[in-house]
Amino acid sequence: MASKFQKILEQATDSTLVEPNWEGIIACTDMIRSGEVPAKPSLQAIRKRLQHENPHVVNHTLLVLDACVKNCGHKVHAEVATREFMEDFKNLVTENKYDEVKNKSLEMLQCWATAFANKPEYKMVVDTHNLMKLAGFDFPSLKEADAMFMAQVAPEWADGPECYRCRSIFTVFTRKHHCRACGQIFCDKCSSREMALPQFGIEKEVRVCETCYEKKVAEIKE
Numbered sequence: 001m002a003s004k005f006q007k008i009l010e011q012a013t014d015s016t017l018v019e020p021n022w023e024g025i026i027a028c029t030d031m032i033r034s035g036e037v038p039a040k041p042s043l044q045a046i047r048k049r050l051q052h053e054n055p056h057v058v059n060h061t062l063l064v065l066d067a068c069v070k071n072c073g074h075k076v077h078a079e080v081a082t083r084e085f086m087e088d089f090k091n092l093v094t095e096n097k098y099d100e101v102k103n104k105s106l107e108m109l110q111c112w113a114t115a116f117a118n119k120p121e122y123k124m125v126v127d128t129h130n131l132m133k134l135a136g137f138d139f140p141s142l143k144e145a146d147a148m149f150m151a152q153v154a155p156e157w158a159d160g161p162e163c164y165r166c167r168s169i170f171t172v173f174t175r176k177h178h179c180r181a182c183g184q185i186f187c188d189k190c191s192s193r194e195m196a197l198p199q200f201g202i203e204k205e206v207r208v209c210e211t212c213y214e215k216k217v218a219e220i221k222e
């Protein structure tokens, strides 16, 4: 499994990419979020990729990591909030010589530490942030989308025999699909819309259900 994830991760973080490979990034988060690959080996693959000597690879990997933290919930948070992961992540700021890598790492740590401020199970992230602040590292101010992330973390994908909205039973012809916003399971008819989810760091349009789509349209009209 991890090898399939490794392949997708390498495509999503290829050194020749001149802009984010959102298909690849979403494919990584979907594999973890759907449970197709276990979080632990996937985050170890990400952690290893963050040590790559090419700064472009590291920057693309940081985008994958940020999307995983914002979309895959506790199973990823638990892997990030470990001493080993935080030690490596801190080194991206203290050891990496590329400013783009340093700044992106500081921005991500700031967002996570803020989102995890009241979650003792992720104390390692908050402590790392505080220690680096005390050491004089200059953290950027939180982006609005990151503040939204603090309010709502993408829920785990639901499973079930029928569409959450119209209750039609899944068959070989009525396939299962998931809404990237609410994580519920739907038939194609009830989840044929697509939209970006900035609150989860997703800038590419992804599949969402009718309800989440209509909610977003209503918000924009307000």
Ligand SMILES: O=P(O)(O)O[C@@H]1[C@H](O)[C@H](OP(=O)(O)O)[C@@H](O)[C@H](O)[C@H]1O
Binding pocket: 034, 175, 176, 177, 178, 179, 207
């Ligand atoms: O098409 P299938 O072989 O049934 O596989 C489904 C697709 O991968 C769906 O992706 P999508 O939500 O992007 O459509 C995913 O949400 C379902 O969990 C999978 O069962």
Ligand SMILES: [Zn+2]
Binding pocket: 163, 164, 165, 166, 167, 168, 186, 187, 188, 189, 190
């Ligand atoms: Zn339906």
Ligand SMILES: [Zn+2]
Binding pocket: 179, 180, 181, 182, 183, 184, 208, 209, 210, 211, 212, 213
């Ligand atoms: Zn939804």
